[in-house]
Amino acid sequence: xxxxxxxxxxxxxxVSTLATGCGGDASAGDDTHVTVTxxxxxxxxxxxxxxxxxxxxxxxxRELAAQGKRDGISYKVEWQDYATGAPITAQMxxxxxxxxxxxxxxxxxxxxxxxxxxxxxxLVSVTGYNLKGALNxxxxxxxSKLGSLKDLRGKKVSTSVGSAADGTxxxxxxxxxxxxxxxxxxxxxxxxxxxSALQAGSADALSQFVAWPGLLVFQGKAKALYDGAExxxxxxxxxxxxxxxxxxxxxxxDAFLTxxxxxxxxxxxxxxxxxxxxxxxxxxxxxxxxxxxGSGGIATFDPxxxxxxxxxxxxxxxVLKSAKLVGDVDVDSFVDDGPIKRVYGKEYAERLAATADAxxxxxxxxxEDSTRPFDSPAALLKFVAGHKGEVRAxxxxxxxxxxxxxxxxxxxxQDGKELKPFVTASAAGAxxxxxxxxxxxxxxxxxxxxx
Numbered sequence: 001x002x003x004x005x006x007x008x009x010x011x012x013x014x015v016s017t018l019a020t021g022c023g024g025d026a027s028a029g030d031d032t033h034v035t036v037t038x039x040x041x042x043x044x045x046x047x048x049x050x051x052x053x054x055x056x057x058x059x060x061x062r063e064l065a066a067q068g069k070r071d072g073i074s075y076k077v078e079w080q081d082y083a084t085g086a087p088i089t090a091q092m093x094x095x096x097x098x099x100x101x102x103x104x105x106x107x108x109x110x111x112x113x114x115x116x117x118x119x120x121x122x123l124v125s126v127t128g129y130n131l132k133g134a135l136n137x138x139x140x141x142x143x144s145k146l147g148s149l150k151d152l153r154g155k156k157v158s159t160s161v162g163s164a165a166d167g168t169x170x171x172x173x174x175x176x177x178x179x180x181x182x183x184x185x186x187x188x189x190x191x192x193x194x195x196s197a198l199q200a201g202s203a204d205a206l207s208q209f210v211a212w213p214g215l216l217v218f219q220g221k222a223k224a225l226y227d228g229a230e231x232x233x234x235x236x237x238x239x240x241x242x243x244x245x246x247x248x249x250x251x252x253x254d255a256f257l258t259x260x261x262x263x264x265x266x267x268x269x270x271x272x273x274x275x276x277x278x279x280x281x282x283x284x285x286x287x288x289x290x291x292x293x294g295s296g297g298i299a300t301f302d303p304x305x306x307x308x309x310x311x312x313x314x315x316x317x318x319v320l321k322s323a324k325l326v327g328d329v330d331v332d333s334f335v336d337d338g339p340i341k342r343v344y345g346k347e348y349a350e351r352l353a354a355t356a357d358a359x360x361x362x363x364x365x366x367x368e369d370s371t372r373p374f375d376s377p378a379a380l381l382k383f384v385a386g387h388k389g390e391v392r393a394x395x396x397x398x399x400x401x402x403x404x405x406x407x408x409x410x411x412x413x414q415d416g417k418e419l420k421p422f423v424t425a426s427a428a429g430a431x432x433x434x435x436x437x438x439x440x441x442x443x444x445x446x447x448x449x450x451x
Contacts, residue, residue, distance in 0.1 A: 036064070036252055037078045039088035039100035042282050043191075045289055046128035046135055046210045046237045046299045047101040048274075049263040050256075055079050056277045057266060059259035067255050075252070083190050084160050085110065093119040098245045099256055101127055103164035103209060103237045104313055105320060110240050111334040112326040120243040122336040125257055128292075128299035129236030129309060131356065134229035134403040135298060136168035137213035137423075139222035140205045141198060148426040149176040149226050155204035158187040158194030164235050167319050168228045169207035175231075181323075198222060210299065211284055214291045217409050224409075227423040229401035234312035238305075246339065257303065257343045264301045271295045272369055287364065287393040291404060294395075295371065296359040298404050304344075304351035305337040359397040359404040366392045377419050380407065381450030396421040399431065412446040413438050419446050 038060070040051030054060055064075035080097060082088050085106025091097040093113050102110065107123055114121035128135070138157075140146045146155070149172055159166045170180045180186060187194065187203055191212045197203035199221055206212070206222070216222035228235065239260065246253050267274040271294045272286075278293065279286040292298045313331050320326045341348045361374035363383055374380035377396050384394050384407065394407035399420035410421035411428040415438035422428040425440075432438045441449070 032072065033074045033076070034249070034252075035076045035078055036099070036249075036256075037080060037091075037097050038256075039080045039082060039091055039097040041083065041085070041088075041101065042081045043083070043212075043284065044103070044210060044237065045278055045282070045284070045292055046103075048127070048278050048293065049267060049301055049303070050099075050101040050125070050127050050239045050260050051079075052278050052281050053267060053274055054259060054263040056281050057263055059262045060256055063255035063259045064252065067251055071251065083192065084163060086162060089113050092121060092240070092242055093117045095119065095242070097242075098249075099239060099241050099253070101237060101239050104235055104309075104316055105162060105164045105167045107238055107240060107334075108313065108316055108320055108329050108331075109162055109326060111329050111331070114242075115330075121240045121334070122243055122246065123238050123305065123313075123334055124241050124246070124253070124336055125239040125260060125303040125340045126305055126309060127237045127239065127260075127303070128301045129234060129306075130229070130298055130300065131234045131308060132229035132401060132403070133168060133231040133233045133235045134227060134401065135235050135292070136165040136207065136209050136228035137224055138169060138172070138205055138207045138226035138228075139198070139213045139216055140225045141201070142220060142223050144204070144223070144225075146205065146225060147429075149173060149178065152176075152205055153178055153183050154185075156185045156187055156202065157205045157207060158189045158197050158203040159207040160191060160194070161186070161188040161323070162320070162325050163209060164237075165207045165209040166323075167316060168231065168235070170319055170323070171231055171233070172226055172228075195221075210292050211288050214298075215284060215288045218285060218288050218291075218406060224405070224424045225426070227398065227401055227403050227427065229398070229403045229423075230427070233315070234308055236309050236312075238309075239303075250339070253339050254343055257340050260303055261343065264303055267293060267301055268295075271297075272364070272371065287406075290364065290371075290393065291395060291406065294362070295373075296357055296362065296397075296404060298359075300356035302351060302354060303340055304348065304354070305335060305340065306352055310335055359395075359402055361394070361396045361407075363387075363394045364392045365390050368392075377407075377421055378450050381419060381447050385447045385451035398423045398427065400427055408443050410443070412441050412443055414441045414446070414449060419450060
């Protein structure tokens with residue numbers, strides 16, 4: 001089938017962004033007045049501790065004000081919001097953004113473009129991650145007859161080429177025996193455009209990163225076809241900085257990382273309040289934000305650059321090379337955890353060893369500023385059944401992969417006295433096939449059985 005190559009599409013996007021960007025170096029200013037420009041993705045809520053939430057809390061500005069008193073410089077922060085990582089990379093390589101946050105695949109493109117254009121960049125911290133890959137999901141229309149990835153052969157699938165979600169799509173299709181370049185018609189679209197295409201029927205499926213799949217499912221405009229956690233490969237978002245900026249203004253970078261650490265602590269200590277702040281800033285429903293960023297959510301937030309994530313990044317290179325988006329990428333020279341290690345001090349070793357807590361069921365009642373945890377799906381369902389009309393959102397972990405999902409959007413299976421939730425129908429089907437006595441039941445039936 002005829003299509004524009006991914007590399008050409010990305011190049012066009014980069015050139016377009018450069019043509020419309022603001023002039024001058026991002027950190028331009030005289031000796032006493034400095035503007036620091038931060039590129040972020042407000043609706044990519046896996047990056048909020050380096051973007052949306054950080055901006056809302058004002059921690060970076062606070063740290064810079066304190067630093068300014070010490071060195072006699074007046075600092076100003078300019079925040080630039082984008083839908084994906086590609087334009088942030090374009091602006092960084094043009095010297096117009098100092099610090100940016102983006103997903104793992106865009107980070108590799110950031111590294112490649114920086115080296116190519118002699119504006120080297122470095123990954124200096126992580127925002128949110130999921131060690132299984134659950135931050136990316138493939139969804140279809142609510143009434144779609146597609147039951148698994150194998151059904152995508154010959155179909156139109158929307159994604160953002162070069163994104164982490166595109167990487168998940170390519171890998172997942174490979175495992176299903178489908179060539180992402182030959183066996184499907186891939187539509188290279190911004191997330192919002194892809195969401196509209198899915199609703200209009202011009203796309204059969206949509207592969208995207210947070211928070212688009214969760215948003216569409218919450219709104220009843222989509223259902224999950226494939227959970228990225230089935231890949232069992234880490235995916236994450238991180239912070240990248242221009243090398244020249246980090247060398248010229250190391251104290252500013254330290255201030256940013258200090259602020260990011262504080263924003264991470266706020267999110268982990270006050271998950272509901274953090275979700276509401278992000279929701280207010282982005283227009284996303286708080287229930288969707290909490291799905292990903294809440295206590296035990298799909299994303300785990302920790303700035304430490306964990307070895308598992310660096311290893312995963314190296315494995316991602318081959319996927320981008322096959323799509324002709326990058327050549328060889330020296331991940332070891334791109335990754336620089338020196339600044340975050342410096343800021344953390346002795347605590348850094350502890351952060352590297354920290355592991356994410358397993359997700360468990362939670363119910364968020366209307367009018368409450370905290371959630372209620374449950375150790376089993378049955379206990380959660382019984383509580384929900386007894387509080388009809390009071391439930392704002394209920395979340396359950398997938399019985400196989402542990403991915404947190406909406407209880408009322410999950411596919412439920414009854415196996416004897418047990419009730420098991422799954423993100424996708426194909427995962428539920430795999431379970432019932434392996435357990436002949438089990439059967440799929442509706443959410444209403446699951447509530448009735450548990451009450």
